[in-house]
Amino acid sequence: MAIVFSEISYFKDPSPGSLPMDYQTFLLSLAGPTVIDITGQDASRCRVITSLLHGNEPSGFIAIHRWLTSETRKPATNIRFIIASTEAACLSPLFSHRYMPGGKDLNRCFGSRENSGYYLRARLIADAINRVSPEIVVDLHNTSGSGPAFAACHGINANVLSLTSFFCETIILSAIRLGALLEQDFSCPTITVECGGCNDELAHELAYEGICHILTCETTRYFHQEREVEVVYQPHRLRLKGDINLSYGGQYSGAPGLTLKAAIEQYNFTGARRGEVLGWLDHLGLDNLQLTDEQGKDIIGEYFSVSGHQLLCATEMRIFMATAIRDIAINDCLFYVIKTGH
Ligand SMILES: [Zn+2]
Incomplete structure (x- = not known):
């Protein structure tokens, strides 16, 4: 399949009855990145929700489809839904590919000077967000492995905490720069929500509840938090060096490189x-x-040590995004760590 990087499809106010009733058919009906605009009661304001930047992380997409096919009430403000990596998501079996084989991870291509291929697509998506001068941006993902939901941000204030509380109880304030959408400055509160594992019904439900909340609330400024949100600081990405071998197991087997539990x-x-x-x-x-x-x-020495062949924690730590999916662990990272001990 040849990928067209220079185009995004736009739809406005599709009626619930005009869309396929199951999300799989809906996905297959999309020709590429798709923007769906919904007119709200206050059309002078717009909120943006993005999904499927990673083709194997369907919770946001499933939730958007559920809202589009069931809800007839107008949201409080205009809403711009963006569905990004449809080609990767469409590869069989559906929602199994983070990005196209031989392609690039779209959520590592934002903010680049390059202007072709996936970098161009990232730029067009960022442009589609900026064009509506959003009052909030929420980028919906799933965790790489199973785990509790959490949010991430690059700057924190009361509005970011309130927005986070619509979805979950933890937000990571990160300084890591990878070329993700989250790192872009849209001049408004911007968060990524990792909704939980991609096969987890609860993750789909969490995305849906959060979207419904965003769509119905009058203001996203200075409203109360739905629940207390814990802020955790400065995650670091643990990665394998070069082409080190990775395997999974229950004990040391003499395998080269790293064997993760x-x-x-x-x-x-x-x-x-x-x-x-x-x-x-x-x-x-x-x-x-x-x-x-x-x-x-x-x-590395502040976090880990070795005894015999054992990989040991040298401190107490929180761990995020640990995954038993070998491909993601090798190509993205093994997991994120945040020190909690001294
Ligand atoms: Zn993701």
């Missing part, structure tokens, strides 16, 4: 204590791994 995703829920064994390393030890701070300084 097969049940690694459990740490998304529990965090990890000092001395916890997360996996096993070959003779290269921590040299298999990279963990740097914002200045690029190597900080």
